[in-house]
Amino acid sequence: MKEQNDNYFYIPQIKRRNQKAALFKGATIMAIVFSVSFLIFFLVDLGRSGYPAFFQTYVKMEVTINEEVLENPYVAVKGKNLKIISRAWLRDIPNQVKQNPTWMNTTQEHWVLANSEVDQYVKGKESRTKPNERAYVDELKEKGLVELKFNTIFLTTGDSKIPENSGIYSSIIGTVMTIIVTMLIAFPIGVMTAIYLEEFAPDNRWTQIIEVNINNLAAIPSILFGLLGLAIFINFFGVPRSSPLVGGMTLALMCLPVIIVSSKASLKSVPASIRQAGFGLGLTKWQIVRDHVLPLAMPGIMTGSIISIAHALGETAPLIIVGMIAFVPDAATSFTDAATVLPAQIFTWAGMPEKAYLERTAAGIIVLLAVLLSMNAGAVYLRKKFERKW
Template identity: 85%
Template sequence: MPNDKNYFYIPQIKKRNQKAALFKSLTILAIVFSISFLVFFLTDIVRAGYPAFTQTYIQMEVEINEEVAQNPYGALKGKNLKIASRAWLRDLPNLIKENPSWMNTTQILWVLANSEVDQYVKGKESRTKESERAYVDELRAEGKVERKFNTIFMTTGDSKIPENSGIYASIVGTVLTVIVTMAIAFPIGVMTAIYLEEFAPDNRFTQIIEVNINNLAAIPSILFGLLGLAIFINFFGVPRSSPLVGGMTLALMCLPVIIVSSKAALKSVPSSIRQAGFGLGLTKWQIVRDHVLPLAMPGIMTGSIISIAHALGETAPLIIVGMIAFVPDAATSITDASTVLPAQIFTWAGMPEKAYLERTAAGIIVLLVVLLSLNAVAVYLRRKFERKW
């Protein structure tokens, strides 16, 4: 047997290298699995959601007269009435008022098709009858059926008629709710972090507060909804289903995350900055305001925006405070009844009509775009502040 002591370590080195190679392979496999799942998820969502951005219209001859202006359902008869959307017929009197020259004439108009015909034209499962399908195929052969960009989806609110439902009201409600959330959570969270990190004495009471803040950042979001229901609605009487109560509830959920991220950003500022300020005769507040806070601002902004983006995708706490109600009209103030995009997606996902499924996926696409945009803004602001300071 060789006398070299290193000889006895060769098997251990081989085992160590084998374990390292196995660990590396597992990490690569995990990354590939994660990316594959993400690609599959995004592909499936886009495939299911992009048809919602187009809507089927059918060219028809519509007789306009006083009787039709009073009873729009008399404008179309037979098969045309069966394949047309009730929403379009309901809005026909307003269309006649906007075009008074149409009275007592026959107009060739592009009529919104109902959701079942729209699904059939898109090649999806539909409950249309064979006679209706044959008639639609005949119109398609004549060039009287077209799929146009679905402006209804982007300009209207929720509706019990699938082809007339949109996300405009929920987007307005989401924007108002996020504004209220940011207006409450950001200043309170940052000021709390500044006090705890820079001014509060390191005693038992402060330690208890910090432990509880860290615990609040990890509790289920639905508990914040129950807290908002008990305090803001039942005790203070804030209007239910309003962006005000929704924003205040989400602010409670965002506060712990903003405080923790802001404290970490303040702590990352070198202590030499503070010592230099004291050496120049500056007060504690002047050092924090003019030197520490600007240097910590990139981390504070990043943590706050990511926290708001997380709140934007929350549904559970908003369901508790009533923001899942059927609200077809967009809110005009923070006290009006409203809904938000995640709650709208949740509502559509439970509807029996097939047309709502593609609108659910389309709503998810819009929500993902908004969330990715907010994260991109967070990265941009972080880099901008880092270059500035």
């Protein structure tokens, strides 16, 4: 009788437990479906918005090249043609003549870069072209004189106030130089700090305070690192503003806590038996760490470091503080030249009124995502490679 009463008491609890488990499982599945749906929607919308930026409208027309044109490029074309041509292409005529001297004193047909409003109209987007200009462009399209060509300008030029002549080349160069400085500073200092704190530092109040502060630094807003970089590197040490050097040093400050924490966790995961075996063979503490503990911990250290630097690659706030959002049309040639980075370039374009900048913003995000995914894939590859090796 007592056994029956006990079963009667537990059956409702089991039912409620199963109901809660089913409810939790359903909520988890809904969350995953929602997240994946949002990601798919984001990628599809990003691709739809950014894909047109990789193509640019060109118009085939007669262009007269002579001495007068070299002094005033706007007389190279006449009439209605001038309203649909990019000012950037006209201004570049002297440089084109230097590369092609046979153009002088000739009137030839050339594929000429159209302005951004005509480009938007040809792509079927909202445009501020006038009705007569649209009719003229339609007439040229019927004659086969309008084409969408791959936009090499987007990948080979820097920023420009003329939308159809703007590109990401200078920002990519600035990004690469900034990340190089970040890696050269953050990785060795972060790993050595983690080795000291985990393997050599005594467990006392001071080291505990240091570890607590490192953990806290990993969680503070990134813009505070920008203020720190402005106060120390620019105002105190006089490092050139807007340069890859100051940007890389600022991002290195931001990466250091994450690299230290991840490296400490990787070192801690190495079994204590490895260290004990080393002591049993008469090795010193440094020999054990250098030849045995560090190689085993390297996969986790590399993964954490690459992911931290990839996160820094997408940061904008600290770089705005140190001036790397300036208008920089030319690529930097040294680490102290003025430069901008891809996230800052995207941020600048997103605030421009011209519609052509919007598709370039999406295209820049696509490039940035491709770089971030490549770095994360590299982290996974290095982790697997080191795991197989050791």
